[in-house]
Amino acid sequence: MAVNILLADDHRMVREGIRCLLENVSEFNVVGEAADGYECISLVNKTKPNIVLLDIDMPDMNGIDTLRIIKEQKMICKVIMLTRHNEIDYLMKALEIGCDGYILKDSSFDTLLKAIYKVYSGNKYIEPNMMPILNSNLQEKSNVKKRISELTKREIDVLKMIASGAFNKEIAITLNISERTVKNHISNIFKKIEVSDRTQAAVFAIKNGIITIK
Secondary structure: OOEEEEEEOOOHHHHHHHHHHHOOOOOEEEEEEEOOHHHHHHHHHHHOOOEEEEOOOOOOOOHHHHHHHHHHOOOOOEEEEEEOOOOHHHHHHHHHHOOOEEEEOOOOHHHHHHHHHHHHOOOOEEOHHHHHHHHHHHHHHHHHHHHHHOOOHHHHHHHHHHHOOOOHHHHHHHHOOOHHHHHHHHHHHHHHHOOOOHHHHHHHHHHOOOOOOO
16 A cells, blocks of 8 residues: 655644654655645645645645635545644534544644544544534534424524514514514524524524524
8 A cells, every 4th residue: 555645734844744754654655745725736736645634724825725625626635634723613614625634733643644544545534632522513513403494484584684683563564474473483483493582593593594694
């Protein structure tokens, strides 16, 4: 087995350190180093690596945008994000775009090896320390999706108007229903999405894409 690897990180010492470690593994071959996203894209096209180790924080074009281009252009390579960011937002964004692995820079070399072997074999690999927060986030997304699915079309209309700042009378006039009916809808909405006031309902609607504030 020969695994061709491209390193993309704006810190030269980081690249050199990783290269030294990887080159001690007989089946690994470091085919190039990139200092920014544009150089990474160029080298992917030239060297055809099996795996790209991609930093997120790079000048000119960051790792997230670089990953997006690699996936949009259907480049034949796997991408492992190698980053200092342990925040769930970065992980979720990278997964949504289609990264194949996500590990932290303070991980052990053994973790990096496991990630490379797993991803090369066609599997995904996520930093073990981030799995609990990832699972919690996915569970929350599932719960939110379920709550939204329980809303009727009319309740969605009312929720959108609440989020836009409309009062009950305005909602009643716009939807051609009585204020009492509006109140009933709002009560049902609060129960279904598990909030206790209009502000929380508005935040829920905006956060989950029910309404977009321009």
